[in-house]
Amino acid sequence: MPNLYTHISSNLYKTWLLMSLFFIFIIFLGWLFSFLFNSSEILIFAIIFSILMSFFSYWYSDKIVLFLSRAKEIKKEDAPELYKIVENLCLTAGLPLPKIYIINEEQPNAFATGRDKNHAVIAVTSGLLKKLEKVELEGVIAHELSHILNRDILLQTVVVILAGIVAILADTFLRISFFGGLRRRQERSYFDLFILILAIFVALLAPLAATLIRLAISRKREFLADASAVLLTRYPEGLARALEKISADQTPLKVAQNATAHLYIVNPFKGKEKDYWLTKLFMTHPPIEERIRVLRSMNL
Numbered sequence: 001m002p003n004l005y006t007h008i009s010s011n012l013y014k015t016w017l018l019m020s021l022f023f024i025f026i027i028f029l030g031w032l033f034s035f036l037f038n039s040s041e042i043l044i045f046a047i048i049f050s051i052l053m054s055f056f057s058y059w060y061s062d063k064i065v066l067f068l069s070r071a072k073e074i075k076k077e078d079a080p081e082l083y084k085i086v087e088n089l090c091l092t093a094g095l096p097l098p099k100i101y102i103i104n105e106e107q108p109n110a111f112a113t114g115r116d117k118n119h120a121v122i123a124v125t126s127g128l129l130k131k132l133e134k135v136e137l138e139g140v141i142a143h144e145l146s147h148i149l150n151r152d153i154l155l156q157t158v159v160v161i162l163a164g165i166v167a168i169l170a171d172t173f174l175r176i177s178f179f180g181g182l183r184r185r186q187e188r189s190y191f192d193l194f195i196l197i198l199a200i201f202v203a204l205l206a207p208l209a210a211t212l213i214r215l216a217i218s219r220k221r222e223f224l225a226d227a228s229a230v231l232l233t234r235y236p237e238g239l240a241r242a243l244e245k246i247s248a249d250q251t252p253l254k255v256a257q258n259a260t261a262h263l264y265i266v267n268p269f270k271g272k273e274k275d276y277w278l279t280k281l282f283m284t285h286p287p288i289e290e291r292i293r294v295l296r297s298m299n300l
Contacts, residue, residue, distance in 0.1 A: 022057075022162045026050035029202065057161040058154075062113040062121060065157055065263065069111075070255050071101035071123045078102075082129060085141050086122065092232050093149050098122050107251040107270075108132060111263035112144040113157045120148045127251060132242055139229060139239030140246075143265055146228035152221045156263055164259050222265075222286055223294065230298055240295040247288040 030046020033039075076083040082100065090097050098112070098120035108128040114120035122144050132140065147153050230236045246266045256268035267285045 022166070023050045023054050025166070026053075032198065032202065053162070053165055057158045057165075058115060061157045061161040062115060062119070062153075064161060065111075065113050065260055066101060066121065066123065068255070068257060068260055069103055069123060071103045071121075074100055074102050079129065081134075082124070082137070082141075085134070085138055086145075089138065089142050089145055089232055093145055095120075095145060095149060098145075098148060100124075102126055102129075103255060105251075105253050105255060106130075107253040107268065108246045108249055109253060109264045109266060109268055110140050110144055111260075111265065112147045112153050113263065114148065115154045115157075116151070117148050120153060122148075125253070127249070128246075131249065132245060135233075135235060135238035136242035136245065138233050139235070139242045140265055142229035142232040143225050143239060145232065146225040147221070150221070150224060150228060152225065156221070159262075222291065226291055226295055227298070230295065236295040236298045240292045243288055243292055243295075 026046050027043070027050055030043045030049075034041070034043035034046075079100070079102070086100060087097060095117055098114065098117075099122075101121055101123040103109075103123055103125045105125045106127040107125055108131045110122065110124040110128055112120060112122050122141065124140070128137070128140065147156070226239060229239050233239070243266065247270075250270050252270070253268040256264075261268055262285070266288065
């Protein structure tokens, strides 16, 4: 039966697998279009680009996420109570103290990012500090520390960058294939037309596949982070109450983006969750009601 340690190993494996698949996919896309337009420069560009982006996503994806979220680093004197909670829970979890960032937004929410436990960040909104009680805040911080402990943060953060790059490149290649293919269709053989159709098909499906992978990765990890948080606080009701308050608060999060929504403890796009199966397929988080039910069924 899977346990925390197999989950951690699985996260490391999936991170490298994801980056390898990205590398292979971009080269494949480059080969398709280099063949289509009889230009080896496109393939060379795809190889160099995929290497650079794989490196870039590993080392700098957390900085991009913090920039997109407009998060600002704070010191202990700026939020002593928050620092005290983080320090105490880090001692319990055996984690080094992460950097702490504040997002100046009224919606209560939080996320963790970074490439490993020694380069981790916890970001919380100012609304979270104002609207939650101490035990609730401890539950949220424990949840985010659990993402660090379980090594979810690298995988979830890398996905933000790679999924975005895939979407941009697919759109670019789609435009090239459409306009270039239409202009020179008279010159093409049946095999060339097959490659053109294949390239368009791949470019159309790539962003959807990247999005589904990103969302599935997030949903599965929230349940384990909730359970791991309870092991740290020994008080499931604190996190359950926090999830209720955060999900019930309809204050918009201005910095929320589709690319980063799956990082937050609760979906930052409020009021858009429906019960339709198609909507659930694209949900960034498992249903709050289900998470709360699981938390309140735990017996410590």
